[in-house]
Amino acid sequence: MTRQRALIVDDEPDIRELLEITLGRMKLDTRSARNVKEAREWLAKEPFDLCLTDMRLPDGTGLDLVQHILQRHPQVPVAMITAYGSLDTAINALKAGAFDFLTKPVDLGRLRELVATALRLRSADSEELPVDSRLLGESPPMKALRKQILKLARSQAPVYISGESGSGKELVARLIHEQGGRSEQPFVPVNCGAIPSELMESEFFGHKKGSFTGAIEDKQGLFQAANGGTLFLDEVADLPLPMQVKLLRSIQEKAVRAVGGQQELVVDVRILCATHKDLAAEVAAGRFRQDLYYRLNVIELRVPPLRERREDIAQLTEVMLKRLAEGPGLSPARLDSEALDKLKSYRFPGNVRELENMLERAYTLCEDDRITADDLRLADACGTSENGDASLAQIDNLEDHLEDIERKVIMQALEETRWNRTAAAQRLGLSFRSMRYRLKKLGID
Incomplete structure (x- = not known):
């Protein structure tokens, strides 16, 4: 079986030897270079699974090598070796595309962990992740x-x-x-x-x-x-x-x-x-x-909001409705064209989570497994126009309308804090006593 290979780039012989010995004990073949020029020559001659490079080199910097590898050998992870305390340098290396960084003096335990992680990386043969039921959308x-x-x-x-x-x-x-x-x-x-x-x-x-x-x-x-x-x-x-x-x-x-x-x-x-x-x-x-x-x-x-990728709504609704029908004796519902048009024109302040909750409610209320625009209850869901202003035609009672808004805001805060009432109260700027009163008044258990 072909052993994995690492390229070590450092102008200090002691550092090169230390890295060669450590990686050799991890069953890796190593090649060493003293500068950017030699490193590029090795990269042109042989394939590598990992590169370790010092930041300061006689004929350039480690960042120069990172950029070269990203352009010519993007599948090779590059780890940067920086001076102790050079956090800004390390961050610049990460932003440039380095896989990770080590500081001098090199901690051998940390080095072994870094190398093991780099070698576990999957080969990036495809340009993007496979589409699955968790990350949908072709927009x-x-x-x-x-x-x-x-x-x-x-x-x-x-x-x-x-x-x-x-x-x-x-x-x-x-x-x-x-x-x-x-x-x-x-x-x-x-x-x-x-x-x-x-x-x-x-x-x-x-x-x-x-x-x-x-x-x-x-x-x-x-x-x-x-x-x-x-x-x-x-x-x-x-x-x-x-x-x-x-x-x-x-x-x-x-x-x-x-x-x-x-x-x-x-x-x-x-x-x-x-x-x-x-x-x-x-x-x-x-x-x-x-x-x-x-x-x-x-x-x-x-992460884009749902309103910036409205063309994905049809695919999202289809998958979500199939998921809702996974229970025994259930059949998937379908949206009629008017309902789908309504969804595509809705602003979705709650994004994908709101769409999922909306479909779950509509699936429960619909007749003959057919979801209509009325089943979606978009007026109840927002009570607002695209600009966020409430339509007077939709308000029958101001007190009830304000209570609805308060209920939605509190429910959102509870969901985001996983139903921790203390944390939800802090997020809304309320005392715990005030939060408890509002929950009781609004009938939220």
């Missing part, structure tokens, strides 16, 4: 999104996934994880807005028995649970500022310390994050740390 924005997911899956760079509520940000994060070298390791999603602030440090980093009242045993944190895999921070803008400081340090040091613990634990975690808020605006308003923003937003991936 230009969706085709572009699938291509971006495949590229990002071949990197270890932190990714900031932006998009409106209900647009599918967690699904995109899962696909990045599943298509990458960490696919066999854990994917751990966490909704940052659903964790009470006083429990955040324990939830993220774990705690030791007796470290605080109620800590009756050691507990593993989310970072430890995701070790070797991916940690997805959903609604990251909801993190309080003190927790942002601790999160930044853990990401930079690649280590965590449990509450009440004395030693730091090294963790190998890829960070993906998302929020429906404008994170740059949160930074400008002083609610989100700029240094953490730059650390998380190495690469931004935007």
Whole structure:
């Protein structure tokens, strides 16, 4: 069986020898180059499965080599070796397309983990992900999104996934994880807005028995649970500022310390994050740390809202209705042409999640497995025009209309915080007592 091959590029003989010995023990064949010119010559002569390159080289930089490999040998992952503390340099390398980075002096355990992850990457023979029931759509924005997911899956760079509520940000994060070298390791999603602030440090980093009242045993944190895999921070803008400081340090040091613990634990975690808020605006308003923003937003991936890909609605509805009919004795419903036209002209503030909820309700109410425009109840769903203004013809009673709006807003906050009432109240700027009163008044259980 042909052994996998790595190209090592560094002008320091000691570093080259250290890397050759370590990779040789991992059963890899290695080739060494002292500069960019020699590296290009090796790449032209032989195929490689991995490249490790220093940033500073006699005739150029590691970034020059990254760009050359991306253009000529895009299937080869490139890891950058940078000086200790050169975080800006490492981030620039990731933005340029490097797979990951190491700092000098090279930690051999970290090196072995990086190499193993790089070699697990799937060969990118196809240009985009196969279309399945989770990421549907043939519109230009969706085709572009699938291509971006495949590229990002071949990197270890932190990714900031932006998009409106209900647009599918967690699904995109899962696909990045599943298509990458960490696919066999854990994917751990966490909704940052659903964790009470006083429990955040324990939830993220774990705690030791007796470290605080109620800590009756050691507990593993989310970072430890995701070790070797991916940690997805959903609604990251909801993190309080003190927790942002601790999160930044853990990401930079690649280590965590449990509450009440004395030693730091090294963790190998890829960070993906998302929020429906404008994170740059949160930074400008002083609610989100700029240094953490730059650390998380190495690469931004935007998930398009449903109204920007209306041509996908027919395919989405067909698949969703088939899924609703998967129970015993159920038959799939169909949309009549008028109902489909109504959906295509609707603004969908709740995006794909709203479409799914709307179809589930219509499927329950329709007759003879035929969904009409009336079954969709679009007037009830929005009560607004395309511009978001309520039509007076649709309002019979102002108090009832305002209650409907309040109910929808509260339900959305509860869904986004996975029915954590405390977190939902914080998101809406309400006290818990006020939230409890409104839930009782509106009949929300």
